[in-house]
Amino acid sequence: MKTFRLGSTGQPHRDFDSPSRLVLGQIPYKNQPTKRKKRSQEMLGFLKRLFNKLGPGVYGLDHAVLNVPLPPSAMWMNMGYWEGLSDEPFNGLTVATQHTSDFPEACQALLNQVLTMGLLAHPPGQPVQLVDVGCGCGDQSLYLMGLRQRGHSSSAAGKEGRGSGFDSTPQKPDSALLSDPELRPRHGGDSRHPPSRPLIDSYIGITLEPAQAALARHRLQDKHSNPEKPPAEVFCADASNPDSWTGDLQHSITTMTSTAQTDHPSSSTWLLALDCMYHFRPSRLPLLSYAHSTLHASLMAFDLVVADNASWFDRLLLCLVCWVTGAPFTNFVSGQEYRRLLVAAGYDPAQIQIRDISRHVFAGMAAFLDRRVVEAKPFGMKMGKFGASRMVFDWWARSGVVRGWLLLQDETE
Numbered sequence: 001m002k003t004f005r006l007g008s009t010g011q012p013h014r015d016f017d018s019p020s021r022l023v024l025g026q027i028p029y030k031n032q033p034t035k036r037k038k039r040s041q042e043m044l045g046f047l048k049r050l051f052n053k054l055g056p057g058v059y060g061l062d063h064a065v066l067n068v069p070l071p072p073s074a075m076w077m078n079m080g081y082w083e084g085l086s087d088e089p090f091n092g093l094t095v096a097t098q099h100t101s102d103f104p105e106a107c108q109a110l111l112n113q114v115l116t117m118g119l120l121a122h123p124p125g126q127p128v129q130l131v132d133v134g135c136g137c138g139d140q141s142l143y144l145m146g147l148r149q150r151g152h153s154s155s156a157a158g159k160e161g162r163g164s165g166f167d168s169t170p171q172k173p174d175s176a177l178l179s180d181p182e183l184r185p186r187h188g189g190d191s192r193h194p195p196s197r198p199l200i201d202s203y204i205g206i207t208l209e210p211a212q213a214a215l216a217r218h219r220l221q222d223k224h225s226n227p228e229k230p231p232a233e234v235f236c237a238d239a240s241n242p243d244s245w246t247g248d249l250q251h252s253i254t255t256m257t258s259t260a261q262t263d264h265p266s267s268s269t270w271l272l273a274l275d276c277m278y279h280f281r282p283s284r285l286p287l288l289s290y291a292h293s294t295l296h297a298s299l300m301a302f303d304l305v306v307a308d309n310a311s312w313f314d315r316l317l318l319c320l321v322c323w324v325t326g327a328p329f330t331n332f333v334s335g336q337e338y339r340r341l342l343v344a345a346g347y348d349p350a351q352i353q354i355r356d357i358s359r360h361v362f363a364g365m366a367a368f369l370d371r372r373v374v375e376a377k378p379f380g381m382k383m384g385k386f387g388a389s390r391m392v393f394d395w396w397a398r399s400g401v402v403r404g405w406l407l408l409q410d411e412t413e
Contacts, residue, residue, distance in 0.1 A: 064379035075137035075215065078275035078302070079393070079404065080106030081113050081357065082364020103368060104139070110302060110361070111140055111274055117355060118300030118408050119199070119270055125149075127201045127267035129256050131295065133239035133287065134276025135205030138216030142223055144272075145232050147199040201267070202256050205234040206249070212236075240280030242290035257295060268412050273301035278331045288345035292411075299347070299409040302357075304402050306332045314401045321392055332402070342409060353408040361404045362397035366390050 082100060100106050119128065135141050207213050213236035220232055235249040245253065257269065271291040277284045284303075291297045306318070322329040333341070335354070343349050369390035373383050396402040 060380070061378050062380040065381065071215075074104040074139055076104045076107035076139045077136050078107045078110050079361050079365050080368070081109040081360050082106050082368070083360045101368065101371070106364065106368070107139070108143060111143065113357065113406060114272070114274060114300050114302055117353070117406050118272075118298065118410070122268070122412065128199065129202045129259075129267060129269045130200050130204070130272060131253070131256075131270070131291075131297065132203065132205045132272045132274075134273060134279075135207050135212075135216060135234060137212045138205075138219040138234065140274065141203065141205045141216055141220060141232060141234060144200055145198070145203055145220075148196040149199045202259070203232040204249075204252055204256060205232075206237050206239045207234065208236070208238055210236050239276075240282075240284070240287055242286060242294070253295075269295050269297040271295065271297040271299050271301075273299070273303065275302050277301060278304045279327050280331065281328055282330070283328075283341075284331065285341060285345060288342065288347070292346040296411060298411040299342075299407060301407040303338075303405055303407055304332065305335050305338050305405055307400050307403055308334050308336070310334075310401050314399065317395075318401060324388075335403075335405075338405075347409045347411075351410050353410070355406040356403055357406055358396075358400070358402075358404045362393045362402075366393035366397055369393065 080103065100109065119130075130144065132141065132144065205216060207216065213234055216234040220234060233248075233252055235252070237249050238244050271287075273287075277287070280287065288299070291299060306315070310318075318332060319329045321327075322332065339349060339352060342352055369383070369386055373387055373390070376383060
């Protein structure tokens with residue numbers, strides 16, 4: 001506060017020796033605003049600018065974000081399988097996947113496609129060890145560990161090819177799997193529904209992202225903590241580089257393989273790679289070689305390849321997409337190069353099975369993202385990078401430059 005002294009002329013004079021006190025009655029100096037008044041004016045100005053920016057509807061639909069359940073009930077992430085029944089039956093089974101517009105359902109349907117071509121094409125009863133690379137946030141881990149297979153029954157045996165022992169009712173997307181409570185055997189020994197057992201006896205999931213690994217472990221512990229259930233573990237590691245697997249992960253892998261060889265000679269080990277290997281740096285080869293030589297594992301996967309007739313311009317655009325997304329462009333190889341890669345890893349070329357399901361994947365994913373952008377906009381939710389992904393999937397669907405393959409390399413035959 002400014003101070004002044006009345007001089008002999010009756011005019012105020014500043015007292016520079018005593019600036020902090022008033023002399024002769026402490027007369028206030030009112031010609032300058034106080035700091036408190038300045039702050040009030042600044043705050044009022046800020047609020048006016050804020051409400052002018054928001055417009056007359058202060059809330060609108062923005063508060064939708066406050067009603068979204070957190071954590072979400074599902075955290076699936078793959079390209080999904082979106083469209084109805086496949087044109088041709090596989091091993092005598094019609095691959096039943098009804099049309100869906102729901103993302104978690106489509107993601108689960110893609111997993112079911114891989115399982116139907118691979119693991120479920122084998123007779124039930126054999127112990128199964130599964131290594132799941134790129135397992136994400138635990139959705140497919142929980143789904144896989146919840147699958148059950150029915151016991152043998154004379155009425156079911158041999159009628160559906162190699163998939164005998166599994167219910168194959170065509171109207172249920174995952175009907176060959178007993179993950180739904182209504183499909184599980186009732187108590188009391190119904191002859192039509194013999195006692196079931198877990199489909200997978202031992203599970204190891206691997207993901208590169210620490211946050212995903214932590215969430216997956218938490219969800220498994222929360223929903224799969226029953227000691228009577230098969231062991232299931234998730235680790236944070238680089239699945240593309242098995243030489244970097246150390247500590248608990250290496251111990252679990254060693255225990256799985258040694259147990260399978262000594263206690264269950266008839267067991268089978270599988271490597272599942274669902275929509276992830278095209279991200280692996282520098283190549284898929286180290287993992288494929290490890291799976292064949294060390295795990296002695298069969299391979300079931302969904303992966304991407306470049307069409308054989310892709311032009312140089314298409315490849316240039318794809319290179320730009322890879323640069324933006326961080327996926328190694330060298331992983332986008334032709335079908336023939338992919339087969340040579342499997343052979344280089346040690347797999348028998350005569351046992352390689354491939355199904356192209358591109359038309360069931362890319363167009364549906366693009367349509368879903370397009371619809372999602374429109375649905376989210378009124379609520380103030382932005383799709384961010386997924387908006388650009390929509391254009392990429394739409395390009396792949398229209399041009400056929402990139403193909404989506406189901407892969408099976410069966411080592412049990």
